[in-house]
Amino acid sequence: GENVEQHPSTLSVQEGDSAVIKCTYSDSASNYFPWYKQELGKGPQLIIDIRSNVGEKKDQRIAVTLNKTAKHFSLHITETQPEDSAVYFCAASPGNTGFQKLVFGTGTRLLVSP
Amino acid sequence: EAGVAQSPRYKIIEKRQSVAFWCNPISGHATLYWYQQILGQGPKLLIQFQNNGVVDDSQLPKDRFSAERLKGVDSTLKIQPAKLEDSAVYLCASSFAGIDTQYFGPGTRLTVL
Numbered sequence: 001g002e003n004v005e006q007h008p009s010t011l012s013v014q015e016g017d018s019a020v021i022k023c024t025y026s027d028s029a030s031n032y033f034p035w036y037k038q039e040l041g042k043g044p045q046l047i048i049d050i051r052s053n054v055g056e057k058k059d060q061r062i063a064v065t066l067n068k069t070a071k072h073f074s075l076h077i078t079e080t081q082p083e084d085s086a087v088y089f090c091a092a093s094p095g096n097t098g099f100q101k102l103v104f105g106t107g108t109r110l111l112v113s114p
Numbered sequence: 115e116a117g118v119a120q121s122p123r124y125k126i127i128e129k130r131q132s133v134a135f136w137c138n139p140i141s142g143h144a145t146l147y148w149y150q151q152i153l154g155q156g157p158k159l160l161i162q163f164q165n166n167g168v169v170d171d172s173q174l175p176k177d178r179f180s181a182e183r184l185k186g187v188d189s190t191l192k193i194q195p196a197k198l199e200d201s202a203v204y205l206c207a208s209s210f211a212g213i214d215t216q217y218f219g220p221g222t223r224l225t226v227l
Contacts, residue, residue: 004156034215043118043205043218044157089156099145099169099212104156 002027004092006105013080014113021108023090024072030092032100033066033073038087038107047088048075080112116140118219120206126225132194135222139187139208145169147216148181148191149205157205163189164212196226 003026013019025033031052036044050057050064050073057064061080066073077084087109091102119138127133139146144165149157160179161171166186174181178197183189193200203221 006156032213036218041220043207043220045218046215049215091156099162099164100209100214100216101159101162101170102157102216104158106156107154 002030002092002094002101002103004090004103004105006090006108008108009106010109010111012111012113015080015082017080019075019077019080019084019110019112021075021088021090021110022072023074023092023105024070025092025103026071027092027094028068028071029094032093033064034091034093034102035062035064035075036089036091036104038089040086044089077110080110082112082114085110085112118206118208118217120204120219120222122222123220124223124225126227127196128227129198130195132192133196133224134190134192135204135206135224137189137191137206137219139189139206140217143208143210143217144186145209145212145214146183146189147207147209148189149207149218151203151205151221153202160191169212193224196224198226200224201226 034049038044063076087107090105093100146163148160151157162169163183181191205221207216207218
C-alpha cells in the first residue's frame with residue numbers, strides 16, 4: 001500500500017520568511033496530492049491540492065509542486081504570517097479505484113514568530 | 115453552508131467500556147469517512163461509506179470497532195470494548211462524491227483510562 005513520508009517534523013521561521021515542507025510517496029499509481037492545515041482543537045482544512053497531470057499550482061501565498069518521476073511533492077508558503085502557525089499534513093491518494101483513499105504524512109508543525 | 119458536525123467533542127472512558135461517536139456530514143455529500151488520529155500522527159482512514167454502503171473498511175479493527183450509516187446521511191462509530199491504545203481523535207469527513215475534496219469535522223477526542 002501507499003506510504004507517505006513528510007519532512008521536517010517541525011519548522012520555525014520568522015514572519016515574512018518562506019517555508020517549505022516536503023513529502024515523498026511510494027505508490028506510483030497515486031495521482032491526487034492534497035495539503036491540509038490543522039489548528040489546535042480543529043479538524044484538518046484543505047489549503048491546496050494538485051493532481052498528477054499538473055506540475056505546479058499556486059494560490060496567493062501558497063504553492064505546491066509535484067515531481068512524479070521522483071515521487072515527491074512540496075508545499076511552499078511565502079511571506080509567512082503568525083496565523084500560518086499550525087500543523088500541516090500532506091497526503092496521497094491512488095486514483096484508480098474511483099474513490100479517494102488518502103494516506104497522510106506524519107505532519108509538520110510550523111511556527112511563525114513575529 | 116454548515117460544516118461536518120460531530121459529537122461529543124470529548125469523551126473519557128475506562129478500558130473495556132463502550133463508546134459511540136456521531137457524525138452528520140455536509141448536506142448532499144454522498145461519501146463519508148471516519149479517521150483515527152493518534153497524537154503526533156496523521157489521520158488514518160478507518161472506514162469509508164458511499165451513501166449507506168461500505169466502500170472500504172480494510173483498516174477497521176472489526177473485533178472491536180463498528181460503524182453504520184443506515185439512511186445514507188449521518189453515521190455512528192462504536193468501540194466495544196475500548197483499549198488504552200484507542201485513545202485518539204476520531205475525525206469524520208465527507209465529500210460530495212468519492213473523488214472530491216474531503217471536508218473534516220472538528221473531531222471527538224477520546225481518552226481511555
